[in-house]
Amino acid sequence: MASHLKQQEQYSMAVPTKILVATDLTARADRPFARAKLLADIWNAxxxxxxxxSPKTEVDIAKVEAQLLRNYGADAEGCNLAINxxxxPQVIAETAEQLDSELIVVGAARHNNISDFFLGTAVDHLVHHARSPVxxxxxxxxxxYDRILVATDFSEFSAHALRTALDFFPAAKIELVHAYHVAYEAWLKSDGIADEMRSDAEKELQDFMTGLNLPESDASRVTPHLVEGNLHQSVHNMLDSGDFDLLVLGTHGRGGFVMATIGSRASEMxxxxxxxVLMVRKPA
Incomplete structure (x- = not known):
C-alpha cells in the first residue's frame, strides 16, 4: 500500500478512473469502502x-496501514493512502482536486466522526467546493446500481446530473422525475387549469429530453416521469417504494430545487x- 499521494494519468473515459474514499479507520466505514471497491473493479479505477x-495529532502511517488491513483485509491492498x-469537508475537497479524483465516496453512519460529516452545513462546503460528484x-x-432515480427541474444542472448518471452507470435503467405544482386557487377557478398545467409540464419535459440530444443507447435507458405536487415529497415516496438503488441530485437548479438539494434541505434529504445518494455539481 502506498503511503503518499500519487498522481494518476488522465484517461478520456466516461467512467471515473480515480476514486477518493474518505475513511475514519473504523470497521463501520466498511460500507463506503466496499462500494468504492465494487465500483473500482467495474471501472478499473x-x-x-x-x-x-486533527492538526494537533501526529499520525503514525504504519499504524494506519495496519489498521486498514485489519479492518478491510486484502481489499485494502493496492490502494493509495493519503493522510491530511x-x-x-475542506480537506476532502482539496485532496480530491489535488489528485484529480473523479468521484468522492463517503459514509453515512451517524457517529461523531468523519462518517457523519456530511450532515448539516458540512455537506454544503463539500458539494460547493468539490469539483467531483460526491x-x-x-x-x-x-x-x-441498476435502478436509478434522477430528480430534475429542467435546469442545466439537473441535465448534467442525468448525463453523469448515464456515463457512470451505462447498464442502469434511469427514471427521471419532475414535479409540477398546481396551485389550490387554480383548482377553484377552473377545472381545466390542472390539465393545462400538466400539458405544459409534459411539453417542457419533452423539450428538455430533446435538448439533451442523447444517443439512442442512452435515451432508451431513461424513462421520464411527471408527478403533481412537491418534488421533495415525490422523491421520498418513490424511494420508499423500494424500486431504486440510487438517488442522483444536481446541486443547483431553478426555484425551490436549490433548497431541495443543498443548504437547509441537504441533511434532510x-x-x-x-x-x-450521488450529489453532482455542474462544473463552472
Missing amino acids: ARTLLFVS YGKP LIVKERPRAN MGWSPVD
Whole structure:
C-alpha cells in the first residue's frame, strides 16, 4: 500500500478512473469502502483512501496501514493512502482536486466522526467546493446500481446530473422525475387549469429530453416521469417504494430545487433517503 499521494494519468473515459474514499479507520466505514471497491473493479479505477486527522495529532502511517488491513483485509491492498490534517469537508475537497479524483465516496453512519460529516452545513462546503460528484453510501453493497432515480427541474444542472448518471452507470435503467405544482386557487377557478398545467409540464419535459440530444443507447435507458405536487415529497415516496438503488441530485437548479438539494434541505434529504445518494455539481 502506498503511503503518499500519487498522481494518476488522465484517461478520456466516461467512467471515473480515480476514486477518493474518505475513511475514519473504523470497521463501520466498511460500507463506503466496499462500494468504492465494487465500483473500482467495474471501472478499473484506482482508489485512494483518505484519513483526515486533527492538526494537533501526529499520525503514525504504519499504524494506519495496519489498521486498514485489519479492518478491510486484502481489499485494502493496492490502494493509495493519503493522510491530511484539518477539517474533513475542506480537506476532502482539496485532496480530491489535488489528485484529480473523479468521484468522492463517503459514509453515512451517524457517529461523531468523519462518517457523519456530511450532515448539516458540512455537506454544503463539500458539494460547493468539490469539483467531483460526491457519493454518500448508506446501504451495504450487494449489487450494482441498476435502478436509478434522477430528480430534475429542467435546469442545466439537473441535465448534467442525468448525463453523469448515464456515463457512470451505462447498464442502469434511469427514471427521471419532475414535479409540477398546481396551485389550490387554480383548482377553484377552473377545472381545466390542472390539465393545462400538466400539458405544459409534459411539453417542457419533452423539450428538455430533446435538448439533451442523447444517443439512442442512452435515451432508451431513461424513462421520464411527471408527478403533481412537491418534488421533495415525490422523491421520498418513490424511494420508499423500494424500486431504486440510487438517488442522483444536481446541486443547483431553478426555484425551490436549490433548497431541495443543498443548504437547509441537504441533511434532510440524505437523512431519510433509504438508498445511496450521488450529489453532482455542474462544473463552472
